[in-house]
Amino acid sequence: MPKKTLNIVESAYRAVMEEQDDTILWLLAAMQVAGAEHTVVLRGNAVNYAVAGQGVPGLTVGEWKQTQAPKMDRDVLDLVEKRKIPVYVVAEDLADRGIERGELVPGVQLLGRTALPGLFAEYELVAHW
Amino acid sequence: MSRKTLTIALMDPPYESENLTTAFRILEVAARRGYHINVFAYEGAAGLAFVRQTQHPNPVHGKDVAEENHPTTKDQVAALLAAAEQSGGKVDWVNCGMCVDERGVNEFVPGTRRGSPADFHAFAEASDNVLVIPTK
Numbered sequence: 506m507p508k509k510t511l512n513i514v515e516s517a518y519r520a521v522m523e524e525q526d527d528t529i530l531w532l533l534a535a536m537q538v539a540g541a542e543h544t545v546v547l548r549g550n551a552v553n554y555a556v557a558g559q560g561v562p563g564l565t566v567g568e569w570k571q572t573q574a575p576k577m578d579r580d581v582l583d584l585v586e587k588r589k590i591p592v593y594v595v596a597e598d599l600a601d602r603g604i605e606r607g608e609l610v611p612g613v614q615l616l617g618r619t620a621l622p623g624l625f626a627e628y629e630l631v632a633h634w
Numbered sequence: 635m636s637r638k639t640l641t642i643a644l645m646d647p648p649y650e651s652e653n654l655t656t657a658f659r660i661l662e663v664a665a666r667r668g669y670h671i672n673v674f675a676y677e678g679a680a681g682l683a684f685v686r687q688t689q690h691p692n693p694v695h696g697k698d699v700a701e702e703n704h705p706t707t708k709d710q711v712a713a714l715l716a717a718a719e720q721s722g723g724k725v726d727w728v729n730c731g732m733c734v735d736e737r738g739v740n741e742f743v744p745g746t747r748r749g750s751p752a753d754f755h756a757f758a759e760a761s762d763n764v765l766v767i768p769t770k
Contacts, residue, residue, distance in 0.1 A: 522655040523648060523705055526695070534694045564655055566662045566710045567717025572703045573695075 507542045511628040517550035521575040522564055527554065529634045530580050537588050544628070545584060546616065548595040552602065555581050555594050555609045578610050585612035593624070637723060639670040641757040645769040647678025648707040653767050654682070658710050660765070665714055668721040672757040673728065674749070678769065680733035682707040683743040708743050715745045728753045 514529050521527055533543045547554055554577040563571030584590040593616040594609065606615060616624065625631050642661065646653045664671050675682055687706040691698045711727060718725045728749030734740045742748070758764050 518652055520650050520652060522652065523707070525692070525702070525704065531694050538693075564658060564705065564710070566658050567665065567713040567720070569709055569713030571705050573697075573701075 507540055508629040509542050509544070509627070510630040510632060511544050511546065511625065513546045513548055513631070513633045514551045514554075515549040516634055517553060518577075521577065522561070522571070525571075525573050525575050526580055527575075527577060530554070530584060533590065534584060534588055537590060544591045544593070546593045546595065546621070546624070547581075547613075548598050550602075552594050552598045552604065554578070555592070555613045556604060557608060557610045581613065582610050585610070595621075637668055637670050638763075639672065639761045640664050641672040641674065641754075641761040641764045643674045643676060643754060643764070643766045643768075644679035644682070645677045645767065648682050648687070650678065651769075653769075654679070654707065657767050658714070661714055662717065665718040665723060665725065666721055668718075668723040670723055671714075671718060671725045672761065673725065674730070674754040674757060675728065675733075675746075676730045676754070677733050678737075680729045681737055681739045683711045683727060683729055683746045684708060684734075684739035685741045685743055711743045711746060715743070726757075728757075 512529070512533055533545065537543055557578050559578050560576050561574050563574040581592055585592050592613045594613050595618060596615045597618050642657060644654065644657055648654065661671060685708055687708045689699050689704045689706060692702040692704070695702060715725050715727070727746035729742055729746055731748045731750055734748065
């Protein structure tokens with residue numbers, strides 16, 4: 506059995522245009538293919554990854570155009586629906602930013618800050634990204 | 635009206651931050667307006683014009699190389715130079731020599747060159763404005 510790992514993702518939108526995804530969510534998806542067992546907690550600015558309908562035009566530099574700009578809500582949905590990786594969102598961090606539950610992609614679970622220590626105890630490894 | 639000269643100093647390495655996307659958006663507008671642009675690519679940014687960058691597939695996205703069409707900063711640098719030339723401006727892109735040596739990225743996009751902090755000093759002296767985008 507693989508070690509159960511809880512991944513707290515806080516760094517948000519770092520290099521997502523250049524990588525066309527979030528490097529940590531990508532890493533977790535790739536590791537899951539290799540047999541890892543991951544859970545994700547989005548906290549801080551990263552809670553915005555779960556907001557449905559977001560997107561950005563690709564970068565353009567002269568004649569060069571980016572054709573596959575990142576869609577973070579799509580990547581969160583991919584974790585939840587295709588890869589069956591649980592994704593939690595810290596409720597207070599949503600509220601701090603004025604984001605309502607109804608704005609999020611389906612399948613993500615809200616979690617209060619006071620519930621975090623209990624969640625930590627369920628995992629053999631906890632990584633803070 | 636004489637053309638404006640803008641200098642931008644960059645420090646972030648490619649594929650590590652959102653700062654470079656912002657920088658390229660600014661540089662692109664300046665190039666389209668025909669500005670004379672100086673870029674001092676310092677520390678990690680010395681890798682932006684490294685010519686051996688290659689696109690890759692993305693198995694997590696389920697896309698091959700062509701479908702993923704992954705951006706490379708070398709292509710963005712080359713496109714910037716071409717866009718400036720098309721608008722009647724020019725880009726003097728300097729890659730910090732010691733920075734490229736320590737990183738082994740001493741092969742540049744044609745039209746960019748190796749330089750030193752003295753170039754940044756000269757750029758600043760000759761520019762209408764200077765924008766520094768540092769690593770945080």
